[in-house]
Amino acid sequence: xxxxxxxxxxxxxxxxxxxxxxxxxxxxxxxxxxxxxxxxxxxxxxxxxxxxxxxxxxxxxxxxxxxxxxxxxxxxxxxxxxxxxxxxxxxxxxxxxxxxxxxxxxxxxxxxxxxxxx
Amino acid sequence: xxxxxxxxxxxxxxxxxxxxxxxxxxxxxxxxxxxxxxxxxxxxxxxxxxxxxxxxxxxxxxxxxxxxxxxxxxxxxxxxxxxxxxxxxxxxxxxxxxxxxxxxxxxxxxxx
Numbered sequence: 001x002x003x004x005x006x007x008x009x010x011x012x013x014x015x016x017x018x019x020x021x022x023x024x025x026x027x028x029x030x031x032x033x034x035x036x037x038x039x040x041x042x043x044x045x046x047x048x049x050x051x052x053x054x055x056x057x058x059x060x061x062x063x064x065x066x067x068x069x070x071x072x073x074x075x076x077x078x079x080x081x082x083x084x085x086x087x088x089x090x091x092x093x094x095x096x097x098x099x100x101x102x103x104x105x106x107x108x109x110x111x112x113x114x115x116x117x118x
Numbered sequence: 119x120x121x122x123x124x125x126x127x128x129x130x131x132x133x134x135x136x137x138x139x140x141x142x143x144x145x146x147x148x149x150x151x152x153x154x155x156x157x158x159x160x161x162x163x164x165x166x167x168x169x170x171x172x173x174x175x176x177x178x179x180x181x182x183x184x185x186x187x188x189x190x191x192x193x194x195x196x197x198x199x200x201x202x203x204x205x206x207x208x209x210x211x212x213x214x215x216x217x218x219x220x221x222x223x224x225x226x227x228x229x230x
Binding site (some may be wrong): 043107110 | 122124127131150152154159160161162164165184207212217218219221222223
């Protein structure tokens, strides 16, 4: 298993440009999420999906779109990039495991995409 | 909204000493608390987790404790080694679990 694969690893955009960050997982996980990581702020949830065809907003969804047409892929789109979107983006896939009657969500992260918007 | 506070932001210890990282969460519905280790240039990786029905869990040199009443949980690393140097994140999630709130991270330096 390759796990969670993110492409590209690095990207530089000009303000107003659009692009798509790709994320693919081969673990047949139901859940997938996108986070951004900024210095001193940890990881903040942008959007997430609980299955193909279902997406929802996280903490910081503005300026980003997602879709989930297959279980494997969860692309993140920036329609008009802004300098405030300069960050490191992580995709995660997860499954919910029941143990002792209680569930927990174990997340597996990709290696990240470092995005700079000039 | 819900948040998770993590302290300290930076921690430096001598090899062989113990390291403790503390987190506080705000959402009383949180029931699952994972800890992630992030090495330079990589994504976070789960190292240990604890559910709300357990007070303590140990895995070799790492342990996690949870005080649900006080909404505190902590990571303890004993006999630290240089390869423990990384950024550590605590997190809290509610039933269902796909909305996870992360702390801001602790950068741990272990000096040889």
